[in-house]
Amino acid sequence: MEHLIEIKDMRKIYAAGEEPVNALDGVSLTIDNGEFVAIMGASGSGKSTMLNILGCLDVPTSGSYKLDGIEVAARSRTELAHIRNRKLGFVFQNFNLLPRTSAIENVELPDFYLGRLSHAARRRRALELLKRVGLGGRGTHTPAQLSGGQQQRVAIARALMNEPPVLFADEPTGNLDTKSSIEIMNLFTELSNEGITIVMVTHEDDIAAYAKRHLVMRDGKLVKDDGAKSSAPAEATP
């Protein structure tokens, strides 16, 4: 059976300073369709590097990465952009909405780069998505007119615009209060129940608790994986 995400012996070495840093030190991992995964670990453990590579924002130094059946480890910048556009959705800690741009236009943005929909269809889909995340009446608001939780909902709607199979979230509740955090996590749970694969980086245990599978990283290595239900344990390196 094809895994949605399959990485083998992935390494990322930063040549910063005198000593090269092994941000990822031979990680192998598979994630299947529909999983809700939390990547945890202390700062400097390599979890952000992991998410960046999984999200095709960065390329590994060595190792293989198959996403939805295609090898992405050695692709050009343009090809990576196309993969991010079609296959991945991003939710960031600081929302990263375009300032002075309405919520609806922010949500529409991924399709501008894909060009799949007509103007009217794009607007219709953006409105549906805003309704889906509970912001039905706020399409014309700019980020400055929205609360943190509302901005993150817009960001989630944007991430869903091109119907990607995977959603990557980097500390999605890091800038939110407890109430908004719970709302956002409930939204993620709903999306997960609908079958969307979610990979989330967090260092908060109560946030990670929403996920069904937990990966713990330390010093660039995967030290704990409690989700052995579908993926066979990573093959031992010879």
Next chain:
Amino acid sequence: MNFMMIFKVALLAILRNKTRSLLTCLGIIVGIAAVIAVLAIGKGAQKMMVAEISSMGNNLLMVFPERRQQGAVHAGMGSGQTMTAEDAKAVKRELGHLVQSVSPSVNVNVQMIRQDKNWMGRVTGVSSDMPEIRNWEVAEGRFFSEAEERNCSRVCVLGATVVANLFGDENPVGQSVRFGKMPFKVVGVLGSKGANGWGQDQDDVVMAPYTTVGRVLQRSKFKSVNMMNLSLRSMDDLDEAKREITQLLRQRHHLADYQDDDFETRDTTEIMNTIGSVSGLMTVLLTAVAAISLLVGGIGIMNIMLVSVTERIKEIGLRMAIGATPVNILMQFILESIVLSTVGGAIGVVVGVGGAKLVGEIQHWPILIEWTSAVGAFLFSSLVGMFFGFYPAYRASRLNPIDCLRYE
């Protein structure tokens, strides 16, 4: 990627910093406006000069005697004494198939006196054909007749400046004026022509029959003329006419084959060519000035675009994260730069045209706005934007999305 969307993004980015965008455009605005305005004024002046030269006469050809030379010292044109009124008559008689009419021209500087007023000026002796050759109009009275020319009548026609100085507001026609000691009767007043393109007062003239001038005003015994004015039947025969006149005059002046001509011919096409080459030089200089100002303006745009890329680095990172390709980012910033410079160019064209018209209104200068140059300047300004926007846009497109997203 949707072009209108990139365009909209570029426009929004420019409108977000209105003051900064305007200041950035200023280099382009000033450059384009200056070129358009100076070109309009220059072309207007050229057109006026050309019109003035055409108004010098119908199919005009001028023949000057050789410049007088004493040792190595050359005197001015027309100072030679080799050409006579007889030459003019001969040209008319023998080359009638090419030449419509001929008038010699003899200049004498005299004191003009009328009652208690006097005026120092030049009396020019010409034939009765002169108004036709030179397109002169007689405002009052009449020009002297052929009979008066033949009879050496003491009649004259005055220019407006001379009238103003000797007669004030009185009508001079029929009155008498003295040139030195010789009384002349005023028969007409020439139409006013104002100053020519070189600032010379064309109304400070007195015309009298060349026969009379030669007999009573010219002191020397040898009745030489300062020049000949010819009106050709057709400008197409210019070269043939020049050749035949040269042949005739050489023959009349008994010049051997080894001797140079003792006269020279001038026609208005030569003067036109000179004006053309002067205005060509002006165009080259203006183009250089335009290029420099657009270079400076372009560098200003490049500078601001680099700032804009740095300012919006998070936006670039986000756009890349959700699927913008390097080419998308490149296009976005180049388009922004092009919009900036094109808007600058458009404002520049408006300011330049407006400025030129204003100068034309206030200074009464002739203005000729060439729309091709306006359109050319406008298009060139967008090229400037494309050229100088490329480097910042390229830098933006090469940025790493994670670095952008992390940038603080």
